[in-house]
Amino acid sequence: MKRYFGYLFLMLGLATSTARAQAVNRETYLREFERRASFVTSIYDTMQAPGYAQIAVRYAYRHDIAQADSMFIALLEAPRGDMFWMIPVIGAYLHGKDKMSPATAATVRHAWKTYAPYRGDTENHWCMYYSALFLAAEQWPNLPASEWYNGKSSHENLQDAKGYLIHWMKITTTIGQGEFDSPDYFPEYVIPMILISQYAQDPDMKLRGQMMADYLFADFAAEHLDGQYIGGFSRIYQPAVYEPLLSGASAFAYLYFGTGKPTNSGWAVLPALSDYRLPDIIYRIAVDRSMSYVEKERKRVRNVIRYGKEMNPPVYKYSYITKDYGLGSLQGGILQPIQQHTWGVRYTYGRPYTTIFGLHPYWSGLELGMFFPEEVKTLIADVVASKGTYNNPDKWTSSSPYERTFQYKNTLIVLYDIAPGTTTEHIDGFFPRNLQERIVDPSGWILCKAGETYVGWYPLQEYEWKEEPGERGRPPSVGSQLDNERIKETGCWRLRSHQLQNGYVVEVRSKDEVGSFDQFCAQLRTHIPQSSLKPGNVSVQYRTLGGDTMAFTFPENRTLNGRTIDLSETKLFDGPYLHAEVGSEKLTITYKNERRILDFKSVKITQ
Amino acid sequence: MKATLLLLVLVLSCRLGTTEALAQHSTVYASVVSTKVFVVGGANAETGLFYQHSSDDTTWEHTGANNIRAFGVAVFTPSRGQVICIASGNGIHRTTDAGKSWKITTGWKITEALWVTIDPKDPAIIFCATPYGVYRTTDGGAGWEEKSRGLKAKFTSSIVIDHANSKILYCSTEDGVYRSDDGADMWKRTGLSVGGVRIVAQHPKDASILFAGTDDFGIYRTRNGGKYWEKCEAGLDQSTFYTITFDPNNPQTMYAGGYVTGVYKSIDGGESWRRVNEGLTTLNVHSIAVDPTNSNRVYAGTMWGGIYRSDDGGATWHHAGLSGSQVWRIIVQPF
Numbered sequence: 049m050k051r052y053f054g055y056l057f058l059m060l061g062l063a064t065s066t067a068r069a070q071a072v073n074r075e076t077y078l079r080e081f082e083r084r085a086s087f088v089t090s091i092y093d094t095m096q097a098p099g100y101a102q103i104a105v106r107y108a109y110r111h112d113i114a115q116a117d118s119m120f121i122a123l124l125e126a127p128r129g130d131m132f133w134m135i136p137v138i139g140a141y142l143h144g145k146d147k148m149s150p151a152t153a154a155t156v157r158h159a160w161k162t163y164a165p166y167r168g169d170t171e172n173h174w175c176m177y178y179s180a181l182f183l184a185a186e187q188w189p190n191l192p193a194s195e196w197y198n199g200k201s202s203h204e205n206l207q208d209a210k211g212y213l214i215h216w217m218k219i220t221t222t223i224g225q226g227e228f229d230s231p232d233y234f235p236e237y238v239i240p241m242i243l244i245s246q247y248a249q250d251p252d253m254k255l256r257g258q259m260m261a262d263y264l265f266a267d268f269a270a271e272h273l274d275g276q277y278i279g280g281f282s283r284i285y286q287p288a289v290y291e292p293l294l295s296g297a298s299a300f301a302y303l304y305f306g307t308g309k310p311t312n313s314g315w316a317v318l319p320a321l322s323d324y325r326l327p328d329i330i331y332r333i334a335v336d337r338s339m340s341y342v343e344k345e346r347k348r349v350r351n352v353i354r355y356g357k358e359m360n361p362p363v364y365k366y367s368y369i370t371k372d373y374g375l376g377s378l379q380g381g382i383l384q385p386i387q388q389h390t391w392g393v394r395y396t397y398g399r400p401y402t403t404i405f406g407l408h409p410y411w412s413g414l415e416l417g418m419f420f421p422e423e424v425k426t427l428i429a430d431v432v433a434s435k436g437t438y439n440n441p442d443k444w445t446s447s448s449p450y451e452r453t454f455q456y457k458n459t460l461i462v463l464y465d466i467a468p469g470t471t472t473e474h475i476d477g478f479f480p481r482n483l484q485e486r487i488v489d490p491s492g493w494i495l496c497k498a499g500e501t502y503v504g505w506y507p508l509q510e511y512e513w514k515e516e517p518g519e520r521g522r523p524p525s526v527g528s529q530l531d532n533e534r535i536k537e538t539g540c541w542r543l544r545s546h547q548l549q550n551g552y553v554v555e556v557r558s559k560d561e562v563g564s565f566d567q568f569c570a571q572l573r574t575h576i577p578q579s580s581l582k583p584g585n586v587s588v589q590y591r592t593l594g595g596d597t598m599a600f601t602f603p604e605n606r607t608l609n610g611r612t613i614d615l616s617e618t619k620l621f622d623g624p625y626l627h628a629e630v631g632s633e634k635l636t637i638t639y640k641n642e643r644r645i646l647d648f649k650s651v652k653i654t655q
Numbered sequence: 656m657k658a659t660l661l662l663l664v665l666v667l668s669c670r671l672g673t674t675e676a677l678a679q680h681s682t683v684y685a686s687v688v689s690t691k692v693f694v695v696g697g698a699n700a701e702t703g704l705f706y707q708h709s710s711d712d713t714t715w716e717h718t719g720a721n722n723i724r725a726f727g728v729a730v731f732t733p734s735r736g737q738v739i740c741i742a743s744g745n746g747i748h749r750t751t752d753a754g755k756s757w758k759i760t761t762g763w764k765i766t767e768a769l770w771v772t773i774d775p776k777d778p779a780i781i782f783c784a785t786p787y788g789v790y791r792t793t794d795g796g797a798g799w800e801e802k803s804r805g806l807k808a809k810f811t812s813s814i815v816i817d818h819a820n821s822k823i824l825y826c827s828t829e830d831g832v833y834r835s836d837d838g839a840d841m842w843k844r845t846g847l848s849v850g851g852v853r854i855v856a857q858h859p860k861d862a863s864i865l866f867a868g869t870d871d872f873g874i875y876r877t878r879n880g881g882k883y884w885e886k887c888e889a890g891l892d893q894s895t896f897y898t899i900t901f902d903p904n905n906p907q908t909m910y911a912g913g914y915v916t917g918v919y920k921s922i923d924g925g926e927s928w929r930r931v932n933e934g935l936t937t938l939n940v941h942s943i944a945v946d947p948t949n950s951n952r953v954y955a956g957t958m959w960g961g962i963y964r965s966d967d968g969g970a971t972w973h974h975a976g977l978s979g980s981q982v983w984r985i986i987v988q989p990f
Binding site: 423434 | 694695697699720722724744762786809853
């Protein structure tokens with residue numbers, strides 16, 4: 049019966065998600081949020097396999113408590129998962145501490161004495177680790193050092209955890225997030241903040257948790273399209289890079305914005321059970337795509353521990369977002385190891401593949417040595433053991449020191465000056481097979497149509513095409529059966545070019561902007577880039593469809609209509625909805641005549 | 656005061672144990688970073704600190720937290736194994752009761768600690784090398800201070816406390832070998848400025864002689880406390896060295912290892928080297944240690960190959976456990 053209701057919720061969810069979300073009033077939003085939250089939790093409500101999400105739901109809904117207790121005790125017989133254990137365990141405990149048996153409570157407490165989680169080596173690890181430790185130390189105050197896995201007292205743990213979290217909030221709100229805008233790691237930040245906003249006893253931290261959750265959601269709301277994160281990202285896994293709705297962030301877009309597709313992600317359970325609610329102003333930004341806009345942001349590179357002059361150099365992000373598509377880019381270079389997505393266009397048409405992007409597939413011990421402390425000579429083997437695509441020349445995520453971008457509105461130039469002998473000596477472009485059109489035009493443009501979004505790609509060097517099948521054998525997720533009916537083709541056409549001095553120009557427009565696809569093609573045929581492609585002198589000059597002249601010389605010389613672009617002037621947030629100065633610790637969120645200010649210096653929200 | 660009392664107790668216990676410790680046995684400690692694949696949050700095999708009570712043992716026991724990626728280990732020798740520190744991804748762990756209880760003495764600022772060294776005269780003074788600089792505590796870990804002043808590159812991977820003068824320290828960095836003459840308050844680069852120095856090791860008798868292993872440039876030696884360095888060439892046909900160690904009973908005998916090197920041995924104080932790899936099936940060697948009670952017994956900690964042991968001064972090797980492990984450091988303590 050419960051399963052039946054689960055699918056009922058699913059169908060209701062799909063009814064809203066297949067249409068583009070329209071803003072609704074607050075009461076309706078809250079009601080629909082509850083419905084979506086119920087759908088998320090309903091799957092875990094009846095699931096018999098033990099899991100922390102299943103436990104949390106049972107405690108939160110006050111049913112099957114004995115089963116939740118026995119699941120909890122069984123799982124804690126052999127804890128594992130480090131901070132990915134800490135967050136769900138403390139989350140489940142907080143939902144059940146007044147309902148669970150004394151024996152269960154004792155088992156949970158005992159686990160925090162005997163299981164020593166690894167602290168991790170990156171920002172999302174530390175955010176989860178210290179958020180969970182903070183909440184746990186508050187729950188069990190005044191315990192001596194002997195009662196904790198790390199030999200520190202409750203007070204010491206509380207201070208240590210709080211110290212890190214405040215540091216992280218400060219650095220994020222002054223020079224930007226390190227693992228910024230990660231479709232796959234968004235939940236790892238937002239879940240801890242939601243838990244702190246709900247359960248912290250320290251009022252300062254409780255408010256900070258709420259503010260950081262708002263901050264992260266506001267960042268996402270301004271840069272998503274139908275549940276898909278837009279633009280360049282610090283970290284994303286295959287296959288979410290070409291199937292965007294698979295990412296963790298999309299599950300949160302469904303839950304909080306009502307966009308994308310229903311999710312059964314276990315990561316969404318604790319937020320679905322929480323009392324955190326998205327501020328109305330962020331929700332409205334998330335669902336309003338009536339106006340096209342530019343969003344410029346400044347983030348920071350993950351800690352550079354070797355081979356760099358600066359520990360956290362700036363990342364400059366530029367996105368252009370419309371109701372039909374979003375084109376976004378980072379400036380290029382090595383900004384994150386392994387999983388960087390430097391640029392992409394994503395659009396609302398078609399599923400599962402809704403994106404076109406390009407990259408230089410690169411790997412090296414030096415790149416890894418910049419960010420990881422292990423031995424440079426063996427780091428590649430170390431990374432490949434867990435991230436098998438890292439040294440694959442056909443991979444679809446990569447940073448490259450030989451790649452730079454220049455974007456203005458919906459036009460993008462990408463240039464490469466690749467050193468001979470490096471990994472690899474080619475660049476790739478991803479063109480999904482479910483495009484309606486992919487025309488190789490005599491003018492040199494590759495002209496693509498995806499619903500009402502048109503993409504033109506002008507390669508500056510010769511290239512070849514390779515047709516590649518989609519991934520097979522992946523079990524269908526909830527909601528995917530309906531999607532599958534719409535999927536005619538998966539897989540892609542891979543554009544590969546072997547010239548070391550290389551590049552391309554990308555123009556994206558929608559039907560609303562240029563009319564028909566034929567009109568788009570006709571216009572592009574009269575806009576041919578002029579380039580010089582010699583080692584050490586890679587440049588292009590191009591007059592955009594919008595009439596602007598872009599000149600770009602690799603690596604950093606960008607001019608627009610004769611004016612030099614200085615990326616260092618980029619603010620932390622600079623768009624129609626979000627504004628923050630570098631160093632300010634303050635984010636101003638604006639929508640029409642509403643405003644919400646998150647001031648982390650004074651720890652205050654002004655509405 | 657507390658530190659002084661502890662020192663007194665430890666020194667006394669050391670003296671009490673000296674007679675029976677002589678030539679009795681050695682305890683072997685091995686810090687393990689990973690075993691096979693390590694994925695944060697995954698079902699990883701046990702990492703951390705392993706030990707053998709006696710070098711005749713064939714199995715390894717584990718102590719402390721079992722999932723911490725242990726890079727370094729240090730034992731306060733006079734304590735007979737009571738005071739041990741581990742440098743790990745989680746910071747600096749310390750026990751004062753031979754592993755019955757452990758405490759992470761560092762806070763959130765110290766992460767991915769790669770090396771730990773205890774002052775041989777005062778167990779309350781501890782140094783650690785990290786990718787973010789050098790840190791020091793003078794109260795057994797109650798408080799840590801960053802001590803990176805003068806370092807042009809903060810990535811540090813090993814620290815040596817001069818056995819003749821504990822105010823003098825050396826550390827290996829991404830910018831060469833640095834020296835401090837005031838207990839790490841200020842560092843100055845020595846005459847070795849090649850990038851990517853991975854290890855610095857001091858001659859156990861002559862404090863002015865040090866060796867440095869580098870990521871790309873082989874091994875260097877100084878005979879004057881770091882003023883001038885010369886490259887060791889004879890017999891070395893590889894360039895990446897992570898470990899250099901002396902036979903404490905005969906410092907003319909040395910061992911070195913690194914990336915695809917296997918084990919190199921010198922019997923003339925580093926003038927010339929030859930490979931001694933018979934039986935060693937994993938050639939990425941990260942740590943070598945000689946048993947002070949038996950110079951023929953040598954341990955090699957490898958990357959993903961566990962530990963190998965030689966009972967004939969490196970002539971032949973056999974596997975000695977911790978299969979699949981990255982063994983970052985091995986130390987052998989005579990008790």
